[in-house]
Amino acid sequence: MTKPYFEQFSHRQAPIYAPLGSCRRWVWNFLAGATIAAGAAYLHWRWTASLNSDAFVFSVCVATAESLFFLGTSLFYFDIWDEGDTPFGAVWDDNPWRTPQSTTTTVDIFVTTYDEPLDVVGPSLEAAAAVYVPDGVRVRVCLLDDGDRAGMALEADRRGISYFARQTNEGFKAGNLRHALLRTSGDFVVICDADTRLLPSFLQNTMGYFRDPNVAWVQTPHWFYDLPEGESWHRWVTRQSPRWIRACPRTARWCSRVIARVLTWMSGKNRVGRDPFLSDPSVFFDVIQRRRNRNGASFCCGAASIHRREAVFDAALRDKTQSVSKAAAKSRLNTQACLSAHPLQPYRFHVSEDLYTSILIHADQAARWTSVYHPQVEARMLSPWCMTAWAAQRLKYAGGTFDIAIWDNPLFRKGLNWRQKLHYGATFWSYLSILWAPVLLLAPVVSLATGWAPVSAFSVEFFQRFLPAVVLGELAMVAACKGHAIGAGRVMAVVALPVQLRALYCVLRRQTPQFAPTPKLPNAGGTPNMRHVWPHVTLLGVMGGAAVLGVWQTAQHVPGYSASLLWVNLFWLGVNMSFVVRAVQMARWRPPAHLSQDHTTVSQQSTTEVQHVAHSYSN
The missing domain is CATH 3.90.550.10 (Spore Coat Polysaccharide Biosynthesis Protein SpsA; Chain A)
Known part of the structure; x- marks a missing residue:
């Protein structure tokens, strides 16, 4: 009988989470306050001096989305402002719940x-x-x-x-x-x-x-x-190399090392396939x-x-x-x-x-x-080990949260103090951001396709006000998160958009969110299931088309297009596309061969689980 795949990870030791140090806390609090101040100054300028009258509706939509994200950032900063661990007491000494009738x-x-x-x-x-x-x-x-x-x-x-x-x-x-x-x-x-x-x-x-x-x-x-640890870029490149290169071992090793170094520099990571579902x-x-x-x-x-x-x-x-x-x-x-x-x-x-x-x-x-x-x-x-499992899990998370936020919101419930309400509100606000996140995601597409700019001009003044808020925000998150990866959350916010929008649609129609269990098997879903990411593939096509159109229109000196509009929007379009393409990578990810073999006791369960969850996701 083949051992379950997860037994190969049983040797891993649990991480120890250290408390937030006093120095790091001071730096984080200072940077958070500076970010709020810079963000407020930017938005004041944004609404009073930068709206583009030639594309007023588009400009107002983008400014509104930026303002809503700023409000979400403020809630999040309150959410994580400081730690307050509860003091621990021993269980076996003077237990207050014991009574003379029962000492156990x-x-x-x-x-x-x-x-x-x-x-x-x-x-x-x-x-x-x-x-x-x-x-x-x-x-x-x-x-x-x-x-x-x-x-x-x-x-x-x-x-x-x-x-x-x-x-x-x-x-x-x-x-x-x-x-x-x-x-x-x-x-x-x-x-x-x-x-x-x-x-x-x-x-x-x-x-x-x-x-x-x-x-x-x-x-x-x-x-x-x-969680899969992935493999080194060198090993990955070697596996992907064509046969005619592998036929020459010395050439193959040299090419693999060069390409691996380039990919490491471009991705900022020394391994590929690590935590593929951002779990x-x-x-x-x-x-x-x-x-x-x-x-x-x-x-x-x-x-x-x-x-x-x-x-x-x-x-x-x-x-x-x-x-x-x-x-x-x-x-x-x-x-x-x-x-x-x-x-x-x-x-x-x-x-x-x-x-x-x-x-x-x-x-x-x-x-x-x-x-x-x-x-x-x-x-x-x-953790989920296939796209179907990931989609089912995210659908349940989003559906349950939206259902509470819309039909029984704790912000209007008596008994919670204002601090607790703000904490719960931060959770709901983060999910509701799917209503304005698409505006910023698609803003570069609109600009490159139409020549409309969300600001009156991409001038020096714009960057003087915009960049401090962004840079301070990045530094604040680095200080706040104690070395944990902060990029995965941003990628997940984009990748999960279609699933969360579907969850919101179902909740607004009073459809009860599904309770299907999340399959956690290497073979769940079988071959790469691209049906979960067709919105992402479509969006990537639209983004690519907008980039080509923007370059062509700028080269033809079409009125409304300029070099500054082209390069700024190409930059943000590239960032957004790097987030969206992660969904395709997730759908195509397969476990290593030695972990994806059918196990004697799970193979019969796998098909039933996947069909059940897939049905709840697609209906």
Whole structure:
């Protein structure tokens, strides 16, 4: 039997995320303030002195998009202004939740699954059973199989763990969790996805936070330990070389070295194929989530989190009571009928049940529940390894976030303080940027195709006001992100545009976002699936055509065209195209041959998973 592909990465050690140093914090805060000041000055000049009257509508559209992005930058700077890690307390000393009747604290570890193969679920169960148990704590491992599979039941029985299955999939993952919660009694609940492999230190390093009786949950970072490291440019060039060159080893080696050096210089990277789907979540967890903790606004991300059962049910009961009261008053039905129509939802039945439930608990003023973000990795997980998996994952993220932002926005919910609202608002604003991002993405295309300039002139004054804001912003991000790669987020914002626009369209039509699980297999999707990137290919064609047209029109001295308009827009067009082309590279990426072999236990699952997710993405 062939080992699962991810076993070849088991030797990798989890990263250690250091806190933001005082010197770096000072530099970051200074640069952030300078960026805001330079950006505000630029926009004031932009609106008062630079609008192009010859292309007024186009100029106003671009200036509006720039202003909206500036507002998003300001929200983001507030989001990550400073760290505020929660002090940690030992779990086994003077536990405040112990009572004379029960001196043992119980913890249920839930491993949720739907159609993931045993090759994926098995290591998660093994890791859960191997977690170090602190003194005075009793652990129960539970397999929550929403696929109701006989094989999983037998595996649970073989391992001596509890097994829960349902006849229906109401509420999907949230419903699966509720089904198990109503049949267990642990004081605390650990949530794991099918691929979540807890580290032995998980309980030891998280339960101490619950010494504070108001802590409702503790979230830990997601670490994708299977991210492809890629290969050196030299090796990649050697593989791509034609046979007639490889027939001459000395010539092949010399050519490969020269081309590899050129590609390294052009790309700024010494390897190709590293993290092909831009899945590394370090910036989100170590920068954004960690710094939201200072205001108690780090939301739950589902897997690798631990929850106080009392808090989960307390918030659910309050939410149910409010929903029943509103429904009874609106429909004039009796209370019993409303109770039946609104089932208890410890985790809200939603594609983003973790984010939704976080909002409900944070907004519960009566209970004063708080959350904690633990900054160090305590679990390992699997990343998407095909375009179909990536598209399904991004569709769910965007659909769930848009659904909450549009139909139950926490900014209008009582209970959240203004700081928490700004943090949640920053999340929603980043997704809503898909409404104005296309304006800046297509602005060079419009300029090169029509000769319209978004500013009155690309003069020295323009660059004197524009460049300081851009340069200071880049330096601020470098200082803020502690060495994490910052370019991937910008590329992802462009690459994910079609998926996010589709998610917004579905939400506006009141179509429930799909809950299809994300396949995480090397062979998922089969051959390169270009249907996910046809908008990107089309856009690249339009951009290339605009570049050719702009050069031709400038060479012909067509009125409206100038050398400055041509070169400025060609530069930004090249930058934008480098982002868009990344989507095509993602779709064409294939795992290394030694990792893409069919595995005995996963090959039969792969086709079903991919078809299910592809259907949810395309319909």
